[in-house]
Amino acid sequence: MGPFIIARHHLLRIVRSPGLILILLAVPVTLAGLEYAAFGPTVASGKLPPIKVLILDNDRTFASAAVPQVFTAGGPLADMFETSPVADRTAARALFQKNEASALVIVPKGFQDALLAGGRADVQFAPNPVQTFSPAIAAAVLDMTVMIGNGIYGQAAAPLQRINAARAANRPLTADDAADIARGFFEAARRLNGLMAVSNLTVTSVRPAAETAGPGADAKQFFAFVFPGLMIFGALFVSQSLALRLLRDRARGVERRLAMTSLSPAAQIAGSFLFMVAGLIVVLVLLLAVGAIVFRIQLKNPPALLALAVGFAIFAAALHLAIIAIARNERSASFMGSGIVMLLSLLGGTFFPAEEMPAFLRNVAFVMPNGAAQQGFVDVLAHGRTLAETSGRILTTWGWALVMMAMAVAGVRRRAEHV
Amino acid sequence: MTALYIALNGLRLTVRRREAIFWIFIGPLIMAAFFGILFKPQPPSKVHLDIVNADATDSVAKSITESLEKDGIGVTRVTTAAQGRMTLVVPAGAAAAIAAGQPLDLRLHAGAEETRAEGNLRFKIFKALVASAIGVKPTDAPGPLTIVTTDVGVAAHPVSTGFQRSVPSYMVMFVFLNLLVSGAGIAEERKLGLLRRLGMAPISRRDIVLGKLLGRFFIGWIQIAWMLLAGRVLFSIQWAQHGWVMFGFLSLFALACASLGVFFGTLFKDPDKCRGIAIWTAILLAPLGGLWWPIEIVGPTLKRVSHLVPTGWAMEPINAMLAFGAGAQDVLPFAAAFVALFIVTFVLATRRLQTI
Numbered sequence: 001m002g003p004f005i006i007a008r009h010h011l012l013r014i015v016r017s018p019g020l021i022l023i024l025l026a027v028p029v030t031l032a033g034l035e036y037a038a039f040g041p042t043v044a045s046g047k048l049p050p051i052k053v054l055i056l057d058n059d060r061t062f063a064s065a066a067v068p069q070v071f072t073a074g075g076p077l078a079d080m081f082e083t084s085p086v087a088d089r090t091a092a093r094a095l096f097q098k099n100e101a102s103a104l105v106i107v108p109k110g111f112q113d114a115l116l117a118g119g120r121a122d123v124q125f126a127p128n129p130v131q132t133f134s135p136a137i138a139a140a141v142l143d144m145t146v147m148i149g150n151g152i153y154g155q156a157a158a159p160l161q162r163i164n165a166a167r168a169a170n171r172p173l174t175a176d177d178a179a180d181i182a183r184g185f186f187e188a189a190r191r192l193n194g195l196m197a198v199s200n201l202t203v204t205s206v207r208p209a210a211e212t213a214g215p216g217a218d219a220k221q222f223f224a225f226v227f228p229g230l231m232i233f234g235a236l237f238v239s240q241s242l243a244l245r246l247l248r249d250r251a252r253g254v255e256r257r258l259a260m261t262s263l264s265p266a267a268q269i270a271g272s273f274l275f276m277v278a279g280l281i282v283v284l285v286l287l288l289a290v291g292a293i294v295f296r297i298q299l300k301n302p303p304a305l306l307a308l309a310v311g312f313a314i315f316a317a318a319l320h321l322a323i324i325a326i327a328r329n330e331r332s333a334s335f336m337g338s339g340i341v342m343l344l345s346l347l348g349g350t351f352f353p354a355e356e357m358p359a360f361l362r363n364v365a366f367v368m369p370n371g372a373a374q375q376g377f378v379d380v381l382a383h384g385r386t387l388a389e390t391s392g393r394i395l396t397t398w399g400w401a402l403v404m405m406a407m408a409v410a411g412v413r414r415r416a417e418h419v
Numbered sequence: 420m421t422a423l424y425i426a427l428n429g430l431r432l433t434v435r436r437r438e439a440i441f442w443i444f445i446g447p448l449i450m451a452a453f454f455g456i457l458f459k460p461q462p463p464s465k466v467h468l469d470i471v472n473a474d475a476t477d478s479v480a481k482s483i484t485e486s487l488e489k490d491g492i493g494v495t496r497v498t499t500a501a502q503g504r505m506t507l508v509v510p511a512g513a514a515a516a517i518a519a520g521q522p523l524d525l526r527l528h529a530g531a532e533e534t535r536a537e538g539n540l541r542f543k544i545f546k547a548l549v550a551s552a553i554g555v556k557p558t559d560a561p562g563p564l565t566i567v568t569t570d571v572g573v574a575a576h577p578v579s580t581g582f583q584r585s586v587p588s589y590m591v592m593f594v595f596l597n598l599l600v601s602g603a604g605i606a607e608e609r610k611l612g613l614l615r616r617l618g619m620a621p622i623s624r625r626d627i628v629l630g631k632l633l634g635r636f637f638i639g640w641i642q643i644a645w646m647l648l649a650g651r652v653l654f655s656i657q658w659a660q661h662g663w664v665m666f667g668f669l670s671l672f673a674l675a676c677a678s679l680g681v682f683f684g685t686l687f688k689d690p691d692k693c694r695g696i697a698i699w700t701a702i703l704l705a706p707l708g709g710l711w712w713p714i715e716i717v718g719p720t721l722k723r724v725s726h727l728v729p730t731g732w733a734m735e736p737i738n739a740m741l742a743f744g745a746g747a748q749d750v751l752p753f754a755a756a757f758v759a760l761f762i763v764t765f766v767l768a769t770r771r772l773q774t775i
Binding site for chain 2: 019020023024026027030031034035037038039041042048049089090092093096097098099100102104106114115118119120121122123124125126127128129130131132133134139140142143144146147148149150151152153154155157187198200201202203204205206207208241331332334335338339342343346351352355356357358361
């Protein structure tokens, strides 16, 4: 009964003064909300926010006026871009600095004349160095449009040049010339017709059966991908906080007082451990409930979720019990705990999706205790995998949990012997 | 003089703690190094694609193959899609659909999760498909239209990738976080009665608050100097063209954060709660200010919010200084915002500590 009484006592203290735990629980919930505010609309619409391209038209001709339409003409690029004219480069720089534009396209003076003369016609492109993805997308679209423009121009230029050459030489066109010129124009028109068909062309990704395309595939899935990592992150922090309470008890002499009672050292250790594990399971269940109620995550396959939650709770509890067993005081424990939580979070993919990491780091992430648990939750909540299909992740989490528990028990017993 | 003594004593006590050393010197470097490596611009790795042609003619598949090979994609023509290999299927009737201007959807058999490489490949396939539709071949002579890369009148340095992004971002985040969390020290001193005892000494309350503020400001300064130095030496960061403007601006940022931290400390009696709220605030404001992800990819509302939070006030001018060599005039509005934040929080903190 001893361990249960100790654990119950600790838990009641938390219930009486839950402020800090609630603040720590607010961190993952706030971050999930923030990530949704940042990326939710993108995920829901399947599109990035419109990319703003600034246009500086120094030519002011019919041809130069067509340049903005490269980005806004419609078809698959419709709604992807918005263009805005600017007076000069300084004005563009001011907007770049405010992050309000992604690129500047400059049409230099003489652009139309160069085109008509068949000479080189430059389109100048300045990416915003503060941004990453949007300028690259704008550059890729401009590149594709130039390819199309050159293709059509190339076909139409040949007959035009033949006409110009004949006129310059002041000689009449032969029947063969006329046929060639007509063929050239016909071919140019055919290509233009192909261009009209561009809006009907699509390339779609197909995934293996029963797989989804990731968080972007379904807006409702967003939190099922994002929330597990934050939940694990929150649980690690709460675990540290619970362990520090035990450490304070030790500093206040509570441990020594308990050692004078009939309770065995093993019962004391078991009581502390039980308190931490029970507290963390409650925290994880609470977070899952918040996920289900606030973020509409469907709690599929409860046995797999419970296996992962209990395994991770044991690991996190054991980790911080081991830390406070080694630490001399609260500051030392806080130092070690924060450092280890930070490293685990970095390597386990809490701050950055493991799928996007380089292969080596990805493999590391999936064998980390938090990485395995996080991916296990994602597998169940987002992909709807069964207990059997998640068994690899569960075993990895439990493996870490048992190893860490052995280390914690050894550490705490060693310390208890010195009390 | 008394304030300075209190400040130096606080600084001495802080740098003795291993935890403080970790969060001032080591933690930011680990984060900056990890994310710098993760977001380091990589040369594009060779992508391989299988193409299955189910169309009666080979024209579309052939044209796409040629265009993709020109774009650096390794293409293999196969008869069926193999499990686990990126495969593009040109459906039956593809050439006829293009000729008739009718819808045509090419299917790319990809992995379980969407990746950036897959997104890039899909765009290249689309480009190749468009080229096929309008009859452009990679062997065609270059046309008159040419794209030339330029700038906006000043030599620009990209600050969006690798260490050039991660080091300034994590410098701002950790200075903000550490100075906010340092408020817990004030709460602890209140709880233990140390501030009351200090109040019994012949020192004015103003000197006490000033001393607490300066101690924290020095910590911020040390961390900034450390990150500037480590950024230059370890990560070869190109810091700002106007070095003193940058250092002056960062000093104002540290001063405002230190004052905010002291103010936080006066709001709580429980140091743990103060620490928890400070961490929560820093974690909330860091992404809102664009420290975790680029502001360009968030919606217009959050873009506006980034202009309203101290982390955003710090990052926007820092990026401007790093990317465009912005000078004092450009950072003035943000510097003024930090001065205002400092004044407001310092006055409030002083008033609250008067009552202790």
